[in-house]
Amino acid sequence: MTAQPSFDAALHPPRVGLFCTCLVDTIRPSVGFAAAKLLEEAGCEVDVPAQTCCGQPAFNSGDRATSRALAEQVIAAFENFDYVVAPSGSCAGMIKTHYPELFTGEPDWSARVDRFCAKVFELVSFLVDVRGVTHVDAAYAGTVTYHDSCSGLRELGVKGQPRRLLASVAGLSVAEMNDADTCCGFGGTFCVKYPDVSNAIVEKKAANIAATGADTLLAGDLGCLMNMAGKLQREGHAIKVRHVAEVLAGMGEDPALGMPAAAEAKR
Known part of the structure; x- marks a missing residue:
């Protein structure tokens, strides 16, 4: 290349x-x-x-x-x-x-x-x-946990970079989950072809997320976030789900994924 x-x-x-x-x-x-x-x-x-x-x-x-x-x-x-x-x-x-x-x-x-x-x-x-960014001018009040999406981690080596920038967000703390680098079960068409297997995988992921006590789940892939948000909400967990870019850009006040503004205000 x-x-x-x-x-x-x-x-x-x-x-x-x-x-x-x-x-x-x-x-x-x-x-x-x-x-x-x-x-x-x-x-x-x-x-x-x-x-x-x-x-x-x-x-x-x-x-x-x-x-x-x-x-x-x-x-x-x-x-x-x-x-x-x-x-x-x-x-x-x-x-x-x-x-x-x-x-x-x-x-x-x-x-x-x-x-x-x-x-x-x-x-x-x-x-x-590439750009050498080490700090973002953003704030987020809460504890987050981060999911390492499969493609970003294994094909592109994305792991330390989001955590490095999240460390600069005022008011934010990170609680690492067990098996953060394990698949969430989405896999694009995989969750459609093998729904039972996909559900078993995301069930374990949701348990690991909840065990951290974090109020917010972050990741860099919307497909993974949608999958995990759906499972967390079906199980009744009061955990907000956001793309990491939204928090790094200081846009963490918008309604979380799958959550209307009224519901967000109650959490």
């Missing part, structure tokens, strides 16, 4: 294409706004081009033709940016790790795809590892 893009930061700020993801666009737009805020505060020029799915659901279902077509659309939409950043380890992992597989043995595409994938990052990893 080629090296990261090079440019003179003194002449212009890095141009970042924000890949919002399907779930953020349709379920939790506030995560996209939080991501844009964090990137701008890190000195980036942010744009959100017209975009579609990264192709992961099709890829995981064995539909390589559809996944390949979507990958071509994503590359065309984002390849002129200095960086491509997604508030999702799952989508960023799909692009960075699996796009090259879709173009194997095609010389006309391979170099282009490698150049593109080299500048794709998960949001918090980009802030810490």
Whole structure:
């Protein structure tokens, strides 16, 4: 894979294409706004081009033709940016790790795809590892516990970065859960294909979350958060669920995931 893009930061700020993801666009737009805020505060020029799915659901279902077509659309939409950043380890992992597989043995595409994938990052990893952010100007009153989503952790090495930034949030403390790096049972299409197995996995995860005594659960992937929030709420746990970007951007006062404003006020 080629090296990261090079440019003179003194002449212009890095141009970042924000890949919002399907779930953020349709379920939790506030995560996209939080991501844009964090990137701008890190000195980036942010744009959100017209975009579609990264192709992961099709890829995981064995539909390589559809996944390949979507990958071509994503590359065309984002390849002129200095960086491509997604508030999702799952989508960023799909692009960075699996796009090259879709173009194997095609010389006309391979170099282009490698150049593109080299500048794709998960949001918090980009802030810490590329932009060198060590502190955020945000506050959150409460104790949080953090779930390490599978793709971000195993494909992109995202683990210490969110915890490093959370340590700078005023009023916030972190209570680590047991098996924080164990799957929550979502797995995209996995939870649809194997609901009984998925439920057994998230049941254990919910128990570990509740055992921390934390009032808030954070993670970097909305799919995982939706899965865990649903289980926690069905079991009657009064635990708020948020994307880590929302807290880091100082947007932790908005209603938590799956919770109307009136219900949030009571907790």
